[in-house]
Structure formats: structure tokens, C-alpha cells
Amino acid sequence: MDNSRGITVTPLPQSLGATVSDVDVREGLSPDAVKTLHDAWHRHQVLFFPQLNLTQEEHIAFGSVFGELSAVSPAKDDYRNLKKIGPKGEIFVLDSADKRADVWHSDVSFTKVPPIGSLLSMKVCPDKGGDTIWSNQYAAYDALSPAMRSLVNGLDAEHGRSTTGSSIHPVVLRHTVTGRPALYVSRGFTARIVGFTAIESEGLLALLFRHCEQPEFQTRWKWHAGDAVLWDNRCTMHYAVNDYGDAARQIHRVTIYSPGVVSAATGQQTAAVKAA
Numbered sequence: 001m002d003n004s005r006g007i008t009v010t011p012l013p014q015s016l017g018a019t020v021s022d023v024d025v026r027e028g029l030s031p032d033a034v035k036t037l038h039d040a041w042h043r044h045q046v047l048f049f050p051q052l053n054l055t056q057e058e059h060i061a062f063g064s065v066f067g068e069l070s071a072v073s074p075a076k077d078d079y080r081n082l083k084k085i086g087p088k089g090e091i092f093v094l095d096s097a098d099k100r101a102d103v104w105h106s107d108v109s110f111t112k113v114p115p116i117g118s119l120l121s122m123k124v125c126p127d128k129g130g131d132t133i134w135s136n137q138y139a140a141y142d143a144l145s146p147a148m149r150s151l152v153n154g155l156d157a158e159h160g161r162s163t164t165g166s167s168i169h170p171v172v173l174r175h176t177v178t179g180r181p182a183l184y185v186s187r188g189f190t191a192r193i194v195g196f197t198a199i200e201s202e203g204l205l206a207l208l209f210r211h212c213e214q215p216e217f218q219t220r221w222k223w224h225a226g227d228a229v230l231w232d233n234r235c236t237m238h239y240a241v242n243d244y245g246d247a248a249r250q251i252h253r254v255t256i257y258s259p260g261v262v263s264a265a266t267g268q269q270t271a272a273v274k275a276a
Helices: 031-044 056-064 137-142 146-152 198-212 261-266 271-275
Strands: 008-011 018-021 046-049 068-070 091-095 117-124 132-136 156-161 165-170 172-174 181-183 190-193 218-221 228-232 236-240 250-257
Touching (some): 056 068, 056 117, 056 250, 137 181, 137 198, 146 198
Antiparallel strands (some): 117 228, 156 165, 172 181
């Protein structure tokens, strides 16, 4: 447990994740508090903030501590046309009546420059079910045999669907901050291995998907209204469990990009970038 700078970070006993308490986003975060949160994020990959109860303004301000914000993708032609709120449409609203994310994925990996993270605020959650599971892709890479690591290092894969457009990314992504290698393929968005035949690609991806999704790499969160979660899209993937039937479930989420990515795509320089 780390309670430096007034913030308490408690690692979970699973493969990844930590709970964070004593965070006062209403008064603004000191530079020391920001450093503590960044360090904890990079160490634990997923940070859980029970009952943080973010307002719309706080959600945007807190997310901006970690990078530039977009609701989903900074592209102007976001194919899903989902509901967005906030002064600049920074917050993506996902209701249980909309398409659900019950497939393993890393957010928006089909874009040329994928997001580094996401910050979700649970607004309405069902009495039973509706958990989210995250998988540690550092651990998934480390658990590969030396021969398999030798095979996948240096390979590229195409991410995307017919409705999203597509981009090419390394199968093994080296984290820009920690320097650690992580598997970067997911059942939700990875379509093929570049340079492989269709049969070879299907076979290798099936193996990697099954490997990445093993319970040994996972942590699971039981939501309560008001909870917030910050995760790192560079070294995790996640799955929203669809086991709550017709019960209401609504989330607000901001998608976090490296500084300069959103402003370059939209032609608008954000306050955070100007300040930097």
C-alpha cells in the first residue's frame, strides 16, 4: 500500500489493478498528486476509484491530467455516431440499449495513433451483473515460450472492421513510458497478421487470442454507481460482461490520447497542450 502525497494506492491481488482513495478532484490536483497517479497508472495498468462520483466537468478535468481527450476517436468521421456530451463533445455516453462491448478489445486500436488510455465513470449500473474484466498484456507476452516470442517479435497486424477503417500496428507493442513489451492483438479488432497467408494468420491469431484471454492474466471489477476506472490501452485489453439482461447500465467515458494527437486531428489546440 502506498499513501504518499495523501493518496492511497492499494494493489489488487490479481494480475493487475489497484484501488485508489483520498483523491480530491474537486479542488484540483497538485503536481505531486499528479505524479503519484501517473506512477500508479504505469505500475498497475488499471486504477479503480470507488465512489469518485465525477461530474461532467470533473470527468473532463481529471481525464485531461493524463493526456488529450476525445469521446472515442479524434477523427471527424467517427463511424458510430454515438451520443457525446461536454463542451467539445469529450465524453462518450454508452447506454445498455446501445451496442455492447462483450468482446475482448483495446479501445479504438483501428486508428493510426490509438489512445493511450480511457477513463470511465459509471452512472447507472444493474443490481446484478455488468462487471468489466481487464487482462494484463505484459503478463501475456512474458508467459509466451521463447520460441513464440521470437516468432511474434517484429510482426505487424491489421486492426479494424469494415465499418471502422483499419491501421497496422506491431503485434508486440513496446510501452512508450515503461519500455515493457506487451501483446497488442484482440479478438475485437485484430483482423490479420501482415505477410501471412489467410490460414497462417487465422491460426496464429486464434492461438494468441486464446492465450491473451486466460484468467491468470485478469482482474474483474464489480461496479457501483459513482465508480471511476482509468486503464492503459497500451498494455491491457478489456471485456464488458453482458449478463444483466434488460437492466439499465449507463457509462460516461473519455478516451485519452498522447499530447498533440487530438489537436492535430481536429485542428484545435487544447488548453492542456497550450499550457505544456
